[in-house]
Structure formats: C-alpha cells, structure tokens
Amino acid sequence: MSRPILEFWHEFASTYSYIAAMRVEAEAARHDVEIVWRPFLLGPIFGAQGLTDSPFNIYADKGRYMWRDMARLCDDYGLAFRKPSVFPRNGLLAARVAVRGVRDGWGAAFIRGVYEANFVHDRDITDAAVLAPIVIAAGGDAERAFTDAADDAIKTALRRQTEEAQARGVFGAPSFTTADGELFWGHDRLEQALQWAVKHHH
Amino acid sequence: MSRPILEFWHEFASTYSYIAAMRVEAEAARHDVEIVWRPFLLGPIFGAQGLTDSPFNIYADKGRYMWRDMARLCDDYGLAFRKPSVFPRNGLLAARVAVRGVRDGWGAAFIRGVYEANFVHDRDITDAAVLAPIVIAAGGDAERAFTDAADDAIKTALRRQTEEAQARGVFGAPSFTTADGELFWGHDRLEQALQWAVKHHH
Numbered sequence A, B: 001m002s003r004p005i006l007e008f009w010h011e012f013a014s015t016y017s018y019i020a021a022m023r024v025e026a027e028a029a030r031h032d033v034e035i036v037w038r039p040f041l042l043g044p045i046f047g048a049q050g051l052t053d054s055p056f057n058i059y060a061d062k063g064r065y066m067w068r069d070m071a072r073l074c075d076d077y078g079l080a081f082r083k084p085s086v087f088p089r090n091g092l093l094a095a096r097v098a099v100r101g102v103r104d105g106w107g108a109a110f111i112r113g114v115y116e117a118n119f120v121h122d123r124d125i126t127d128a129a130v131l132a133p134i135v136i137a138a139g140g141d142a143e144r145a146f147t148d149a150a151d152d153a154i155k156t157a158l159r160r161q162t163e164e165a166q167a168r169g170v171f172g173a174p175s176f177t178t179a180d181g182e183l184f185w186g187h188d189r190l191e192q193a194l195q196w197a198v199k200h201h202h
Helices: A017-030 A042-049 A060-077 A094-102 A107-119 A128-138 A142-149 A152-167 A187-199 B016-031 B041-050 B058-079 B092-104 B107-119 B128-138 B142-149 B152-167 B187-199
Strands: A005-010 A034-039 A176-177 A183-185 B005-010 B034-039 B175-178 B183-185
Touching: A005 A187, A005 B041, A017 A060, A017 A107, A017 A187, A034 A042, A034 A094, A034 A107, A042 A152, A042 B128, A042 B187, A060 B016, A060 B183, A094 A107, A094 A128, A094 A142, A094 A152, A107 A128, A107 A183, A142 A152, A142 B142, A176 A187, A183 A187, A187 B092, B005 B016, B005 B187, B016 B058, B016 B107, B016 B187, B034 B092, B034 B107, B034 B152, B041 B152, B092 B128, B092 B142, B092 B152, B107 B128, B128 B142, B175 B187, B183 B187
Parallel strands: A005 A034, B005 B034
Antiparallel strands: A005 A176, A176 A183, B005 B175, B175 B183
16 A cells, blocks of 8 residues: 655745754654655745745744744754844755756755755855755755756746645645645644644545 | 743634633643733734734635634644634724733633634624623623723723733734743644743743
8 A cells, every 4th residue: 555645845945944854754754654845936925925025024023933933943853053144045046956856866865955054054055056065965966957957847847836836725834735635834733744644545 | 839830822813812722721730830811912913013904814825724724723622613704803802801800810711711702603702792691601790891891991901911912022822921031922832832931940
C-alpha cells in the first residue's frame, strides 16, 4: 500500500517556513508520510490581496512579536536562528533552483541550506554566488542548475506552482495540503496535517 | 508560595478566543497556573493599524480557511461550533459586563456563556436581552450588571484594559501575557504560554 502524501508549500522569505523546512522530514517519518516539497512565491498572492510588503513589516506590533516568537520557538526546537539584516529577502532565484532540485532529488537538502543561509548565517540568498555552494553541498550540479533556472521551462513551472497554491486556497507560508484537499496553515499545524493525511488515506 | 499567573486577553468577536475561553481553565489547572481573565476590544487596535473590518472578512482566502479551521479544531477538542450568521458581532456591551463580572467572581462563566451564545447558538450578543440570562446563569445580578456596564467607571475600565493590551504588544486575540512580559498570540500557544509562566515563576 502506498504511503499518505503531504504537500509542503514554502516560501524562502518566510521565517516560519524555515522552522517547518527543518522539522518536516523527521515529523513525516514518524507518521510514515511522504512529503512533497512545493516551493512557491508569496509575492503574487500577497499582491492579489493588495499587500506590497510583508505583513510583518506593515504591522509593527505583529512584526515585533514574530521575531520574538521565532527566537523562542527555535530555542525550543534546538534550531539556530539569527534575525537577518534584510527582511524579507527575495526568494525568486532560490525558488527556481529549488524547483529544479526537487525534480532531480537534491531539492530538500538545497531548500534547508537556503533557509539556514538566510536565517542563521544572514547571507544574501538573492545572490547566485551564495546559492551555488548550497546546490553543490546538496548534491546538485550548480552550473546546470543556474542555466536551467534561467530557462522558460523552470520559470513557468514555478509560476504554475504558485498559481496552484493559490487555487488550493494557500494565502500564507508555510502551508500543507492533503490528497483530499485539506489546507493547514502554519508550521504549528504540521502535526495536525500529518495526522489528517494518515487518517484520511485510502 | 504563590502560583504563577497567566493573563488571558480575549475579544468576544474572535472565533479563536472561543476555543481558548473553553479550554483555558482546564489547561491552567493541569499546570497549577492562575488565569486572569482580561476582556478587551480589538476594534481600536485594528483601527490603529488602518483596518476597518475583521481581517477574515478583508482577506477572503484567510476567512474561508479560518471557518474550516475552526470546524476542524472544535471537532478535535469536542467543542460544539456553528458559524454565526453575522460576523464579527460587536462585543462592546458583553465586554463591559464581563469587566464587571471578572471583578465580582462570575466573569469566567459569563464569558464562556457569551462565546457559546455567539459561536454555538448564533445568538445576537449585542442584545442585553440575550446577555441577561447568561449573567444570571453565571451567578450575577443582571439588573445591576447592566446598570454598572452603562456607568463611566466600567466604560473607562474597559478602555484602560484595551490600552494596556496595546501597550503590552497585543495585536490579535486570543493572547496571553506572563508576569515577566512575554506575549503569546493564538489559542494554539496556550500550552507554550503556560509552560513559560511556570518555568519563569519566582
């Protein structure tokens, strides 16, 4: 019998996606669920809501809370964390490379590496020179990854993935969707999403 | 030795505050923490952010998600739930009565009753005729409660409580604050907030 599947929608600029990306594989393994990594862009989705910046920048109290909350949560989970000097960092290039990586099998390791570069080492993840060693460490071919990322096929694939997120009701990151169409929003719903995927698996 | 204290900030229009209000006493008892019930109004706080309606009404995807999420969560927690025909319902009168009730010792039961009236029985909680039997069932004097609620002293007390919430960084409901100034937002942070209150209690 096949394992239940949970799709994991993440955006590279999203702080809480960092926590989810670092925890999702171990939690999924405990429930014997297969994770499908789905990088997408929040920008177009926020744009459709009339937002031109992160809600954490627009609403100061919410932003202050988020940074404190991140520090507390990462402490609880044993994850390193440093507030990046630039927020949000544009994840477009990294997301294109991630789409290529997910197809080639080095996506999850690359995605985790990008989150750590941004939220632990405060590196500029919009820069190909920062991303290239992460591709290599994940087991990919950096030169080919960037050539492909500039290609229309990958650009279109990422755009479609973002449209698909939107069509499934995704309005924030991280989110999780199940085969039967349930949506869960927030790293703190990972457990609930996994339980749903197992319970409603046929 | 005194017990640790957790302040519970809730708004009557808030769906997730309903879940928190129904669960907070039992969870606090498990941790031997004392709950201080703090009714406040989100309206002025949202207004200061430039919002004139519930974010769940402004952002359609987020709203759709919230109603589905509420149904799932209430199912998990064994709480009755029905989507009210009017949302959000203005909690001003109920909050004033609640301030009176918290002082007189019948606040928690009244607050839970108001949430059930709104989110289980779809009753109009802006109506004193709906609230009066809830005051009585909670052990209060309904006539006196409404007289006092119309008095400047209670009006001012509620306004101060809302200002205090804002000063502590509260930007949504439910929220929890600890004696050492930590803020936790969301019914799903109740457990974390209780653990913090216990761990940092002197």
